Amino acid sequence: MRYHKGMITTRAPRSAEPNIAQVAGLIGDPGRAAMLLALFDGRELAASELAIAEPARIVALEQSTSFERMRLARSCYDHLAGRLGVAITDALVERGAIEPAGSDLALAARGRAVFSSLGIDVDVAREQRRGFARTCVDWTERRPHLAGSLGAAVLELFLRERWVARNSADRSLRITADGMRELRARFDLRW
Numbered sequence: 001m002r003y004h005k006g007m008i009t010t011r012a013p014r015s016a017e018p019n020i021a022q023v024a025g026l027i028g029d030p031g032r033a034a035m036l037l038a039l040f041d042g043r044e045l046a047a048s049e050l051a052i053a054e055p056a057r058i059v060a061l062e063q064s065t066s067f068e069r070m071r072l073a074r075s076c077y078d079h080l081a082g083r084l085g086v087a088i089t090d091a092l093v094e095r096g097a098i099e100p101a102g103s104d105l106a107l108a109a110r111g112r113a114v115f116s117s118l119g120i121d122v123d124v125a126r127e128q129r130r131g132f133a134r135t136c137v138d139w140t141e142r143r144p145h146l147a148g149s150l151g152a153a154v155l156e157l158f159l160r161e162r163w164v165a166r167n168s169a170d171r172s173l174r175i176t177a178d179g180m181r182e183l184r185a186r187f188d189l190r191w
Contacts, residue, residue: 044137069172071140072191073164076171079151080158081138084175088154089146091187098133098146105133105146115150118186120157125149 034052039045073084080088089105092098096110107122115122126132128149135144136151146154158164163179175183175191183189 045142046137046139066170066172069167069174070170073173073175074171075155075166075173076136076138076145076147078155079136079145079147080155080164080173081136081145082140082173084164084173085145086138086141086143087189088187089144091189092146098150101133104131104135104148105150107133107150115153118154118157120150120153122150125153128152 030052071082073080073082075081076085079085089098092114093100093108095114096108097114098105098111099108100106112122126149131148133146133150134148136147137143138145145151158173158179159166161178161182162176163182164173164175166173180191183191
């Protein structure tokens, strides 16, 4: 027998066979098992999504309303996230403005023209000391949205033009009436 980190274990005889009992013991830990099960479907998950702490139960209408606001539209650091962020990213890919480039995004053939029509200077965004067009996996939608300096420029545009407004209580963004019109006209999005 041996002592290891507060546990007494029996030493398995040396063998060329894998120690299945040891592996099963590791998987048998509820936290590790939950992480492995979460990863089985092949999706990329952020570390915070793999954390095992039980999600807070929603016990009040305000909690539910707040979660729905966050799910619809929010800032994620300095870029758009939620259903709005994912939908804008999808629309920019469909319009040939950005395209997948490995695990990130890149300016596509029509990118300069599309972003210019929105009032975004891609050269200014590219000069920033950070990634230009990165993906960020959205924790509510479980799909990527546009991050990096280009994603920040998109959020700045939405705030400057008052297509979205910040919520003082959390990171959620409210889509304004002007925003609804512009999302429909420029991105063919209906909310």
